[in-house]
Amino acid sequence: METKIGVGASNQTNSFAAGKEAASQAMKNGKIERPDFALIFCGGKHDPREFLNGVNEIIPDTPKTGGSSFGIITGEFIGYDGFEVGVTIFSSDKIRFEVFAEGDLNKDEYQAGMKLGQKLQSAIKDDACGLWVFYDSSKQQNPPMLNFATPLFAAIEQFIPEELSVAGGGFLTDMMLSTCYQFVNNEIYSQHVVGILISGACKMDTVILHGCQPCSDYITITKVQGPVVLEIENKPALEVIDELLGPDHGISVKDFAMNVTLGVNRGDKFGDFQEKDYANRLTLAVDEPNKALVMFEPDLKDGAEVQLMRRNLEPDYVEEVINDLKEQARDSKPVFSFYINCGGRAKPFSGVNFEDAEEVQKALKGIPLSGFYSGVEAARVGSNIQPLDWTGVLCLISED
Amino acid sequence: MSSNENNDSAQREINYYKERLKKLTSSYMSLEYRNADLSKDVLQMSEGLKVIAELQNQKAESNMDELLDSLTEQINIRLKMDVTLVLMPDQKGSFIHHPKFIKAFAGYPVQKVKSLSIAIPPDFYDSRRYIICNKGGEDEFTLSLIRDLDIHQFVLSPIIHNQQVFGYFFAGRRSQLLQSGTGILPYHQNILDAMGGVISAVQNQIDRNVILEELVEERTKELKKEKELTEELLLNILPYETTQELKATGYAKAKDYNVVTVLFTDFKNFTQFSAGMPSHELVAEIDFYYRAFDQITAKHSIEKIKTIGDSYMCASGLPVVKERHAQDAIDAALEIRDFVNQVKEERIAMGRPYFEIRIGLHSGPVIAGIVGIKKFAYDIWGDTVNVASRMESCSEAGKVNISNVTYELVKDEYEFDYRGKIEAKNKGVIDMYFVERKKNPSIQTS
DSSP states (O other): OOOOOEEEOOOSSSSHHHHHHHHHHHHHHTTTTOOOEEEEEEEEOOOHHHHHHHHHHTTTTTTTEEEESEEEEEESEEEOOOOEEEEEEOOOOSSEEEEEEETTTTTTTHHHHHHHHHHHHHHHHHHEEEEEEHHHHHHSSSSBBBBOHHHHHHHHHTOOOOOOEEEEEEEETTTOOOHHHHHHHHEEEESSSSEEEEEEEEEEEEEEEEEEEEOOOEEEEEEEETTTEEETTTTHHHHHHHHHTTTTTOOGGGGTTTTTTEEESSSSSTSSSOOGGGEEEEEEETTTTTTTESSSSSSSOOTTTTEEEEEEEOOOHHHHHHHHEEEEEESSEEEEEEEEGGGSSHHHHHOSOOHHHHHHHTTTTTSOOOEEEEEEEEEETTEEEEEESSEEEEEEEEEE | OHHHHHHHHHHHHHHHHHHHHHHHHHHHHHHHHHHHHHHHHHHHHHHHHHHHHTTOOOOOOOOOHHHHHHHHHHHHHTTTEEEEEEEEEESSTTSSSEEEEEEEEEOOHHHHTTTOEEEEOOHHHTTTOEEEEEOOOOHHHHHHHHHTTSSSEEEEEEETTEEEEEEEEEEEEESSSSSSOOOHHHHHHHHHHHHHHHHHHHHHHHHHHHHHHHHHHHHHHHHHHHHHHHHHHHHHHHHHHHHHHHHHHHSSSOOEEEEEEEEEEETTTTTHHTSSHHHHEEEEEHHHHHHHOOOOOHHHTTTEEEEEETTEEEEOOOSOTTTTHHHHHHHHHHHHHHHHHHHHHHHHHHTTOOOEEEEEEEEEEEEEEESSSSSSSEEESHHHHHHHHHHHHHHHTTTTEEEEEHHHHHHEEEEEEEEEEEEEETTTTEEEEEEEEESSSTSSOO
16 A cells, blocks of 8 residues: 555644644545554644544544644644644555653653663664654743753663664743643653654655854853853853843843854864854753753753854755755655754744745655654764754655 | 064954954844844734735625634734633623633633623723733733733723724733743734724624615515415415416416316396395495305315306316315305305395395316406306306206206215206206205215
8 A cells, every 4th residue: 555644734722623623634635544643743722632632533543642842834834823733644554653652751861761762672673764752841840941852862872773763852832831741642641752663664864954153252151050051251141141142232131042042063163164063052041040041951061162153044055955865865755754843943933034944845845744843853963862952853754 | 573562463353353253243143132023023913914904805794703703713823822802792882891702722711711791991991992911900900801811911902893892802921931022012902903993894794784684674574465465366366276377487378177067156136136226235235145155165165267247157176176076066056055045034034135046057178277468367168167057047046956967976965856858048958957955964075
C-alpha cells in the first residue's frame, strides 16, 4: 500500500470541535482509509481532554501522541495564538512509529532521560531511521523555570546509535508558562518526555535553521547559577543589557524575555563569522529582584564569553538550507516533512519582517508538512544531541 | 612615531570602533525589540481590519445571534484575546446586562460568567463611553468588571445602534508571565467600534426585513382570504374536480359519462301562483325552497346543475362517477318531495299559499363540461337530460316519477307504483313508475 499522510489544522475556540475538525481534515487531505498513527498538537488555550475527545471522534483506536504547543505549522496554516490545533495522520506499510514515555521530568531530567533511553535502546532495530523527542518544557514553579534539555538529551544519547537522526522539541504553551500536556494514545500526562521511534524502509534527514549574527563585542559572564545569569562583566546582567540597548530605549525590562539572545562562539574568536560555530541561548524570563536573566538552558558557565545576537533571518537562507536537505534525500522519495520551530521565531516575536515558517511552506510545497512552535529545539550537532534556542529543526522523511 | 605612541593610537582606534559598535548595537537592538512589539500590533490591526472587511459582506438575512457568536470567535482568535463576550441587555434599554456568546481559554469560568447579571451604571450607559483597562480599575464599575469577568486587561466597547446602546463588546487578556505584553491598546477599541458600526447596519437591515416580512405576511393573508373567497364562489358554479382541472390546466375538457341519473323538479301552477305575488316575495319564496333543495342534494353528493325559473335540475354520478347514483338521486328526490309536502301542510295550517312539486328522474349517458368564456357554467347534455325532463313533466304533484331505465337500477330497494306505458313528448311511450318509499331503510344510500 502506498504511504498516505494527511495533515489538518483548526483554530476554533471550542476544543472538541477544533480536534474533530483537524482530524477530519487530516483524514480527508491524506485520503486515508486506514489510520495507523497520529501526531496531535493543541494550543495552550484549549482543554486537552476535550481536544483529544474531538480527535477520537474521528480516529478513536489509532495510536497517537503529541502535546501542548505554542503554535501549529502545516503546509497551509501557521498560528501561534493559543487556539490552534494540528493533527497529522499516517497510513503506511513502510513506516512504523513506536511511542515510549517517561515521567517525573520536573524531579530529574537526567533520570527521565536515562529511563527513556533504556526503553528506546531495547526497541531500536536495524531499520530504525529516526527519533523524535518531545518533552514538557514547563517545570511549573516560581520563579519561572524550565525542564532542561541539556541533561535530558545527555542521558538519552547514551542509549541510541550515533548515526540515528534525532529531532526534539520542548513543549511550551504560552507566555504564562501554563501547564503543558503530553498525549500518549488516550492518556494525558504532564512532566513527561515522549520518544517516537521511526523505523522501516525509510530515512529521516534533519537540518537546523538558525539565523542569528553577533552584534556586540564580547562580554563575559561572571556569575551564573544554573540557567540564571546573574552578572556580566561583574555587573548585574540586566543593567549590562540595559546599557547595551542605550539610553531611553523604551523597552520594558520584562520584555528582554524572548528577545535577548546570547551567542557563544566556539570557533575562531576573531575569525570570519561562521554560524555553525555559534550556540545561541535565548532569555526565558527576567529575574527583576536579582537583576538577572533566566536562560532557556543552564549551559552558560562562569567566564563564558558571549555576544548579544541579532536575529537576521533572510528568506533566501531558509530556501538554501531546505534545498540542501532535499539534496540529501535525492535518491529516495520524500513523503513527509516535520518542522519544530522556536516560538520566538514567529513573526510577532522575532522582530523580523517575514514568517520563516512561510518560507519553509514554500520550499516544501508538494510534501505534506506539519510541525509545532516549541520552547526549546534539539538536533544533532556533530555527534551530540544539542539543545538549541531560536532555532528551527526540519526533518524530511523519505521512503526507499 | 614611537612604539608607545603607535600603541596608544591603535588603542584609541580600537576604543573608537568599540564605542561605535556599542552605539550601533544599542540602536539596532532597541529597534529590533521595538519592531517585535510593533509587529504584533500590526498583525492584530490587519487581522481586525480583515474581520471588519469580511463583515461588509454579511448577508442581509443574517441572524443577529449567529453573527455575534461568529464575531466573538473572530475577535478572540484574530485579535489574540483570551476572553471575548458580548454583554446583552435584559431587554431593550435595560441597564442589566448578561454575558453571552462567550469565547475563552480552557480554565475560564464560562458557566459562572454566563450566569452573571451585570448592572451598567446609568451615567456610563447614557454617555456611551468605552473602557480600556490595563493596570487595574480606578472606578467601582471597572473594578466590578475585573472581579466579575475575571480578566485584568480588557476593553469594554459599546455597540451603538440608532443612538442607543445595543450591547457591549468585552475582550480581554490575561497578564503575561514572561513578557510585559502590550495589553489592550486604543486600536483594539477602534476595531471593536467599527465592528459595532457594522452590527448596527446589519441590525437596521434586520429591522427593515422584519417590517418587510410583516407587510408580506399581511398581504399574503389578504391574498389568501381573497383566494378562498374566489374559490368558494367558483365552487358555487363549478364542481370541485372541475375547478381543480381548470386551475391546473387553464381549461376543463367535456367528459362522457356512461350512466348518471338526472333529476328535474317543477312547481305546479307556478305561473298562476306568481301572477298574484309581488316579485320580491316570489323570489324570496323560490329562494326558500331552493336553499332547502341545495342542502338535500349536497347531503346526497348530487351535483346541482342549474335552475331555470321554477325548475331545479341536478345530476347524480358526476363529476365523480359513483355506483349508487340512481339510489342517491331517488333518496334526494323523496326528501325534496317530503320537504315540500311538509311545508304545504304547515302553510295550510297557517292559511298561507303553498307550492306543490313534480319530480322526474331518468338514468343514462351524458356529456358534462363547460362552454363559453364568460359567465361559464358547468352543464350536461344528451338525450338522458331530455328524457329526465319528460319524466318531470309526466309526473304529478307530490310524486317522484322515474323511467323504466332508472327503475331497473333501483327496483329492489324501493316500493313503486307502476303507472304503465305513458306517452312522453317526442320520446314515445315509456314505462313509468312513481317511487313511494324505501323498502329497507337500513341500506346505506351513499
